[in-house]
Amino acid sequence: MNVLACDMGGTRVKAAVVAEGRILARTAIAALSHRPMRDCLASLADAFRQVGVEAAIRPDECKGIALSFPSLVDSTTGWVLDSYGKYPDAPGTDLAAWARAEFGLPLAVENDARMALIGEWRHGAGRGCDDLVMVTLGTGIGVAAVMEGRVVRGRHGQAAIMGGHLSVRYGGRECSCGNLGCAEAETSLAFLREIAGARPDFSASGLLSESEFDYEALFRHARMDDPCARALADHSVQVWGALVVSLIHAFDPAKVILGGGIMAAADQVLLPISDYVNRHAHTPWGKVEIVPSQLGDAAAIMAAEWLLDERMRVR
Amino acid sequence: MNVLACDMGGTRVKAAVVAEGRILARTAIAALSHRPMRDCLASLADAFRQVGVEAAIRPDECKGIALSFPSLVDSTTGWVLDSYGKYPDAPGTDLAAWARAEFGLPLAVENDARMALIGEWRHGAGRGCDDLVMVTLGTGIGVAAVMEGRVVRGRHGQAAIMGGHLSVRYGGRECSCGNLGCAEAETSLAFLREIAGARPDFSASGLLSESEFDYEALFRHARMDDPCARALADHSVQVWGALVVSLIHAFDPAKVILGGGIMAAADQVLLPISDYVNRHAHTPWGKVEIVPSQLGDAAAIMAAEWLLDERMRVR
Numbered sequence: 001m002n003v004l005a006c007d008m009g010g011t012r013v014k015a016a017v018v019a020e021g022r023i024l025a026r027t028a029i030a031a032l033s034h035r036p037m038r039d040c041l042a043s044l045a046d047a048f049r050q051v052g053v054e055a056a057i058r059p060d061e062c063k064g065i066a067l068s069f070p071s072l073v074d075s076t077t078g079w080v081l082d083s084y085g086k087y088p089d090a091p092g093t094d095l096a097a098w099a100r101a102e103f104g105l106p107l108a109v110e111n112d113a114r115m116a117l118i119g120e121w122r123h124g125a126g127r128g129c130d131d132l133v134m135v136t137l138g139t140g141i142g143v144a145a146v147m148e149g150r151v152v153r154g155r156h157g158q159a160a161i162m163g164g165h166l167s168v169r170y171g172g173r174e175c176s177c178g179n180l181g182c183a184e185a186e187t188s189l190a191f192l193r194e195i196a197g198a199r200p201d202f203s204a205s206g207l208l209s210e211s212e213f214d215y216e217a218l219f220r221h222a223r224m225d226d227p228c229a230r231a232l233a234d235h236s237v238q239v240w241g242a243l244v245v246s247l248i249h250a251f252d253p254a255k256v257i258l259g260g261g262i263m264a265a266a267d268q269v270l271l272p273i274s275d276y277v278n279r280h281a282h283t284p285w286g287k288v289e290i291v292p293s294q295l296g297d298a299a300a301i302m303a304a305e306w307l308l309d310e311r312m313r314v315r
Numbered sequence: 316m317n318v319l320a321c322d323m324g325g326t327r328v329k330a331a332v333v334a335e336g337r338i339l340a341r342t343a344i345a346a347l348s349h350r351p352m353r354d355c356l357a358s359l360a361d362a363f364r365q366v367g368v369e370a371a372i373r374p375d376e377c378k379g380i381a382l383s384f385p386s387l388v389d390s391t392t393g394w395v396l397d398s399y400g401k402y403p404d405a406p407g408t409d410l411a412a413w414a415r416a417e418f419g420l421p422l423a424v425e426n427d428a429r430m431a432l433i434g435e436w437r438h439g440a441g442r443g444c445d446d447l448v449m450v451t452l453g454t455g456i457g458v459a460a461v462m463e464g465r466v467v468r469g470r471h472g473q474a475a476i477m478g479g480h481l482s483v484r485y486g487g488r489e490c491s492c493g494n495l496g497c498a499e500a501e502t503s504l505a506f507l508r509e510i511a512g513a514r515p516d517f518s519a520s521g522l523l524s525e526s527e528f529d530y531e532a533l534f535r536h537a538r539m540d541d542p543c544a545r546a547l548a549d550h551s552v553q554v555w556g557a558l559v560v561s562l563i564h565a566f567d568p569a570k571v572i573l574g575g576g577i578m579a580a581a582d583q584v585l586l587p588i589s590d591y592v593n594r595h596a597h598t599p600w601g602k603v604e605i606v607p608s609q610l611g612d613a614a615a616i617m618a619a620e621w622l623l624d625e626r627m628r629v630r
Binding site for chain 1: 387396397445446462463467468469470471472473474475477478480481482483484485486492493494495496501553554556557558560561562563564565566567568569594595596597598599600
């Protein structure tokens with residue numbers, strides 16, 4: 001049965017028709033994340049109609065709509081609880097009413113990090129394993145967990161997805177979440193330039209010549225023995241390693257999936273983190289596998305069928 | 316229905332008969348934690364017979380035995396998985412066979428931090444709340460969680476109970492678990508003297524005159540404005556605060572229960588930790604309650620009935 005899937009990112013919105021674990025048609029549009037939800041949803045409806053035409057499927061013949069949202073979500077009611085500046089009026093918007101009115105379809109909504117993990121769990125790097133943690137290293141750090149075959153959500157919907165905000169340095173850098181020394185505040189794209197700028201050796205670093213200051217550039221200069229880049233790369237691996245060990249100690253997974261744009265430099269990231277975890281995680285039962293995501297930025301879209309099925313079982 | 320309950324600590328073993336949430340009789344014996352399990356179990360059998368006499372109940376008329384063990388346990392099979400030096404041959408001991416042979420009773424075994432939380436959940440500070448984290452500040456730091464009414468155990472039985480070993484300082488002190496900068500390594504009774512000794516102001520501290528160097532002494536000297544004690548107390552509160560925020564971000568509880576010997580100085584500990592958590596935990600739904608344990612060192616004993624009931628439902 002066909003499903004309409006949407007992954008609402010901070011900069012891009014992906015829309016697709018998915019069936020039986022395959023994407024039949026997809027498109028991406030620029031996010032209007034600072035405009036009213038009314039405008040965003042109008043663009044999304046157009047995108048759904050467009051992928052419907054491509055896949056030769058009428059949207060209203062689909063089973064429902066699954067929406068991945070970059071924020072805290074009440075997955076039972078489908079309401080966005082907090083939008084952290086992206087899509088500011090999303091928390092007051094009745095998304096289910098929109099889906100009914102626009103397409104006559106039921107809607108299921110879930111946090112984007114959780115959706116990426118569900119996608120990898122059902123169709124990607126987590127297939128066959130019911131105890132997973134996923135860490136997405138991007139602008140921020142997205143985390144989600146599946147324990148004993150259940151998606152970890154918690155009483156207020158924020159369990160595990162706040163995992164990028166575990167304190168890895170008490171008294172450390174102030175994070176946008178209000179905590180101190182979160183992994184995300186200690187290293188993530190959002191803070192990397194600021195962290196680099198605070199280092200005395202930054203003024204002599206080749207990193208200054210980069211127009212795009214991201215982890216790809218950081219690891220490239222580190223390989224060229226740029227001292228500032230080398231130190232920052234080591235620092236990042238330590239923070240990520242400490243975070244992954246904490247997540248293993250919290251959720252007891254058999255496998256940790258690493259995702260995000262950074263996985264373009266997978267060899268620079270995956271091996272050092274695996275090595276750190278092998279040395280420092282306390283897992284007397286054996287070794288946690290650290291693996292790269294397989295679905296990349298299609299992971300959340302690939303979770304759409306599972307999420308709708310779950311929603312319909314619950315109702 | 317009566318249940319035999321045992322809380323096997325590192326220094327004391329508590330044995331009791333429990334029924335309908337009440338302790339009918341109890342005793343405590345010195346732990347033989349460096350002797351073979353055979354000897355420990357013989358003493359325990361005697362203790363069970365003694366509390367049986369006191370409560371006028373024949374042990375073999377009880378429903379079963381619930382055992383709280385200070386280590387990693389497979390709660391499904393009842394085998395101890397790792398003993399961390401305490402009761403070294405416990406992992407190879409068939410405890411269920413002993414319970415059958417000695418009393419003809421079924422046995423359920425669970426980790427001690429988890430048992431303390433189950434006790435508080437059913438009969439103490441956590442009653443009526445299905446989303447709890449408990450942190451026991453003692454020689455080490457014991458952690459356990461209940462999420463959406465389920466005791467958090469995880470694939471290998473180590474979920475949440477490794478919570479004292481979340482990294483709160485990456486690159487920090489080496490912990491006995493193999494990790495760096497665990498909360499337990501950064502402040503706990505096991506490491507406190509060593510941490511104090513590394514401070515230059517320790518040599519002039521009133522703490523040196525204490526025969527018992529524990530948190531009670533630390534907070535007492537801190538109140539007298541001893542600079543070393545003041546700094547160590549502040550440091551400890553920061554570590555505990557950072558840990559509790561991490562646990563809230565991981566498990567999304569409505570309430571955090573603080574337990575352990577340290578709660579004798581509850582006003583010195585509970586208020587500063589609550590204050591830290593109120594400022595730094597990201598909980599847009601409201602405030603996490605931070606409360607002291609109600610059952611103290613009887614908490615694990617009070618979990619006995621629930622654990623046996625659960626075991627029998629599963630079988």
